[in-house]
Amino acid sequence: MAFSRSSSILFFIFSLLSILINPTISSRASSFIKLPHSSVTSYCESWRLASETNNAGTWKVVPFRCKNYVKNYINGGQFDEDYNLVASYAIAYAKTVKLGGNGKDAWVFDIDETLLSNIEYYKAHGYGSEPYDNTKFNEWVVQGKAPGFGASLRLYKALKKLGFTIILLTGRDESQRSITEKNLRDAGYFGWNRLLLRGHEDQGKAAAQYKSEQRSKVAEEGFKIHGNTGDQWSDLQGFAVAARSFKVPNPMYYIA
Amino acid sequence: MAFSRSSSILFFIFSLLSILINPTISSRASSFIKLPHSSVTSYCESWRLASETNNAGTWKVVPFRCKNYVKNYINGGQFDEDYNLVASYAIAYAKTVKLGGNGKDAWVFDIDETLLSNIEYYKAHGYGSEPYDNTKFNEWVVQGKAPGFGASLRLYKALKKLGFTIILLTGRDESQRSITEKNLRDAGYFGWNRLLLRGHEDQGKAAAQYKSEQRSKVAEEGFKIHGNTGDQWSDLQGFAVAARSFKVPNPMYYIA
Numbered sequence: 405m406a407f408s409r410s411s412s413i414l415f416f417i418f419s420l421l422s423i424l425i426n427p428t429i430s431s432r433a434s435s436f437i438k439l440p441h442s443s444v445t446s447y448c449e450s451w452r453l454a455s456e457t458n459n460a461g462t463w464k465v466v467p468f469r470c471k472n473y474v475k476n477y478i479n480g481g482q483f484d485e486d487y488n489l490v491a492s493y494a495i496a497y498a499k500t501v502k503l504g505g506n507g508k509d510a511w512v513f514d515i516d517e518t519l520l521s522n523i524e525y526y527k528a529h530g531y532g533s534e535p536y537d538n539t540k541f542n543e544w545v546v547q548g549k550a551p552g553f554g555a556s557l558r559l560y561k562a563l564k565k566l567g568f569t570i571i572l573l574t575g576r577d578e579s580q581r582s583i584t585e586k587n588l589r590d591a592g593y594f595g596w597n598r599l600l601l602r603g604h605e606d607q608g609k610a611a612a613q614y615k616s617e618q619r620s621k622v623a624e625e626g627f628k629i630h631g632n633t634g635d636q637w638s639d640l641q642g643f644a645v646a647a648r649s650f651k652v653p654n655p656m657y658y659i660a
Numbered sequence: 661m662a663f664s665r666s667s668s669i670l671f672f673i674f675s676l677l678s679i680l681i682n683p684t685i686s687s688r689a690s691s692f693i694k695l696p697h698s699s700v701t702s703y704c705e706s707w708r709l710a711s712e713t714n715n716a717g718t719w720k721v722v723p724f725r726c727k728n729y730v731k732n733y734i735n736g737g738q739f740d741e742d743y744n745l746v747a748s749y750a751i752a753y754a755k756t757v758k759l760g761g762n763g764k765d766a767w768v769f770d771i772d773e774t775l776l777s778n779i780e781y782y783k784a785h786g787y788g789s790e791p792y793d794n795t796k797f798n799e800w801v802v803q804g805k806a807p808g809f810g811a812s813l814r815l816y817k818a819l820k821k822l823g824f825t826i827i828l829l830t831g832r833d834e835s836q837r838s839i840t841e842k843n844l845r846d847a848g849y850f851g852w853n854r855l856l857l858r859g860h861e862d863q864g865k866a867a868a869q870y871k872s873e874q875r876s877k878v879a880e881e882g883f884k885i886h887g888n889t890g891d892q893w894s895d896l897q898g899f900a901v902a903a904r905s906f907k908v909p910n911p912m913y914y915i916a
Contacts, residue, residue, distance in 0.1 A: 446738060450745040456713050457907045459746045461753060482702060489706040490715045497717060651713045 448473035452655050458637045462660045466532040474531045474655045478523060484555070486653045491555035494633060494650045495562045501630050503567050510597075510627040511563050512619060512646060514634035515574040515584065517654045519560070520550035520591060532656030545576070548583040552591035556652070559633065560593055569627065570596040573618050573639075575611055575659065578603050611659050616642030704729035708911050714893045718916045722788040730787045730911045734779060740811070742909045747811035750889060750906045751818045757886050759823050766853075766883040767819050768875065768902060770890035771830040771840065773910045775816070776806035776847060788912030801832065804839040808847035812908070815889065816849055825883065826852040829874050829895075831867055831915065834859050867915050872898030 448470035454460040466474050477483050503509045513519055525544040526532055544550075563570065576584055578601045585599060606614045615638065619629060623644050632639065632646035635654035640646070704726035710716040722730050733739050759765045769775055781800040782788055800806075819826065832840055834857045841855060862870045871894065875885060879900050888895065888902035891910035896902070 446741050447745075449738060450742045453709070453712060453742050453909070454745050454749060456709060457746075459749050459906050461749060461904070482705060485702050486706045486709050489703075489710050490713075493710060493715050493717060648717070650715050653709070 444469055445473055452477065455655065455658065456651065456653060460658075463658045465535055466530075466656065468533050471531055471533040474533070477655060478531065483653060483655070487553060488555040490650050490652050491559040494559050494631060494648075497648050498563055498566055498568065498631060501566075504628070505567075507569055508627050509568050510571050510622060510629050511568045512571045512573050512622075512629055512632040512634075513556075513560070514636070514639040515572060515576060515588070516550075517635035517656075518633055518639070518652055519552060519556050519572070519593060520587060521553050522550055523656075524550070526656045536657065542580075545580060546583050548587040548590070550587055550591065552588075552593065553652075556633070557592050563631075564595055568630070571622055571627070571629075572596050572599040573615055574599070574601055575614070576601050611636065611638035612642040615639060616644055619644035619646075700725055701729055708733065711911065711914065712907065712909060716914075719914045721791055722786075722912065724789055727787055727789040730789070731783075733911060734787065739909060739911070743809060744811040744814075746906050746908050747815040750815050750887060750904075753904050754819055754822055754824065754887060757822075760884070761823070763825055764883050765824050766827050766878060766885050767824040768827045768829050768878075768885055768888040768890075769812075769816070770892070770895040771828060771832060771844070772806075773891035773912070774889055774895070774908055775808060775812050775828070775849060776843060777809050778806055779912075780806070782912050792913065798836075801836060802839050804843040804846070806843055806847065808849065809908075812889070813848050819887075820851060824886070827878055827883070827885075828852050828855045829871055830855070830857055831870070832857050867892065867894035868898040871895060872900055875900035875902075 448467070451460065451467060451470055452474075455463065498511070501509065516522055522541075522544065525541065529537070529540070560570070572588075574584070581599065581601055584601070588596075588599075600618050602609075602614065606617075609617075619632075620643060623629060629644065629646040631648050631650065633650045633652060634640050635652045636659045637651065638659050640649035640651060704723070707716065707723060707726055708730075711719065754767070757765065772778055778797075778800065781797065785793070785796070816826070828844075830840070837855065837857055840857070844852075844855075856874050858865075858870065862873075865873075875888075876899065879885060885900065885902040887904050887906065889906045889908060890896050891908045892915045893907065894915050896905040896907060
């Protein structure tokens with residue numbers, strides 16, 4: 405009797421072990437615990453890629469069903485890894501550029517989501533899934549406490565060391581000049597040639613138009629724009645474009 | 661004695677059950693079976709994004725450590741999903757275009773990895789991790805058995821229905837005209853306005869230069885190029901660019 409009970413228990417153990425050992429059943433069991441690729445995740449991956457490649461066109465907010473996906477992407481490490489690799493490609497390219505030694509070899513940087521991170525603000529506002537609120541965002545900006553991106557600091561310092569002239573070109577308003585300069589310095593940036601902000605005459609212009617005009621003026625001064633780094637396609641496209649453009653990731657908002 | 665043996669067996673069963681039920685231990689066990697995000701996967705995701713956004717610059721082969729990643733991306737469904745969403749964005753845009761009704765509203769398509777899929781060839785050649793072999797690839801091309809992409813067929817048919825004039829612009833050689841036409845028809849494409857292939861005078865030209873020149877000629881004939889679809893940035897950039905460009909994914913090769 406006892407023996408027969410033991411053997412049925414042993415049979416049960418072997419059944420359990422076979423489930424654990426059989427890779428088909430095990431992986432099915434593991435997918436029951438955590439779906440590695442739900443259809444929502446899969447859609448949101450496609451959406452993020454379409455946005456990063458400028459296929460999605462203009463969009464106002466992160467699709468609501470992708471809010472958690474964007475949150476996980478940003479906080480889970482992949483965003484940092486993606487960002488970091490772009491910086492590495494930019495540094496590798498910069499090292500191949502033959503500099504004229506006349507101070508006219510320029511690299512253009514955007515500021516928000518390029519040099520300075522507003523992720524803390526967006527964390528408190530649905531990771532881009534809530535409509536943009538200009539008033540609230542400017543309240544955040546004037547606090548001047550946006551940290552730098554580690555990867556951008558690495559790129560910036562490498563470019564300075566190589567001898568590039570750094571031009572900062574932002575959609576921020578001229579009225580935000582001093583807080584922006586202070587914020588940049590606090591974040592570790594230094595020694596830029598100029599900081600170009602939107603003046604009176606630039607109000608209402610599309611970002612790509614305004615930024616292309618500013619790059620044109622820089623080029624007319626005799627600068628050669630070897631590189632340009634921005635989180636928006638409107639930072640990089642239009643006219644007077646750089647020899648190489650580097651699009652850093654930003655899954656939270658789109659600026660036309 | 662029998663009872664004590666049974667109870668130690670029972671203890672063993674409960675231990676096993678606790679491992680199965682405890683989510684922390686279970687997920688650790690499942691990650692032992694299949695790592696959802698190893699550092700290699702994470703690197704390869706960043707590499708693929710950098711390539712798709714044209715941040716990576718020119719590359720010759722898929723990094724060897726990403727061979728299995730690319731294989732899984734292509735065969736696992738995400739590639740199709742990414743492709744499909746680009747086609748949907750293109751159709752949505754096409755529907756907003758006001759057509760002149762004079763037959764001059766054009767849409768340009770690349771062929772390889774845009775209308776026709778060479779994935780079967782690349783599957784047999786390391787998913788892009790082996791150096792490009794022009795002879796072998798042309799042996800595949802002249803068989804004329806490349807299937808169409810489902811998403812591209814959907815886009816193509818939608819554009820035809822809307823009344824766009826279709827221009828096919830490929831890096832394939834003029835000598836491959838008839839097999840290319842046959843292959844396209846067999847794959848389900850029809851009614852294009854013209855098929856532009858590389859002639860004598862185009863040999864040795866960079867793809868972006870050759871394709872820009874061809875688009876220029878088309879524009880000079882009075883066509884308005886509303887859209888352009890290609891798997892390479894060299895299909896889309898340069899001069900005489902389309903009003904909107906759509907970059908379909910291709911993690912297997914890069915054409916400068």
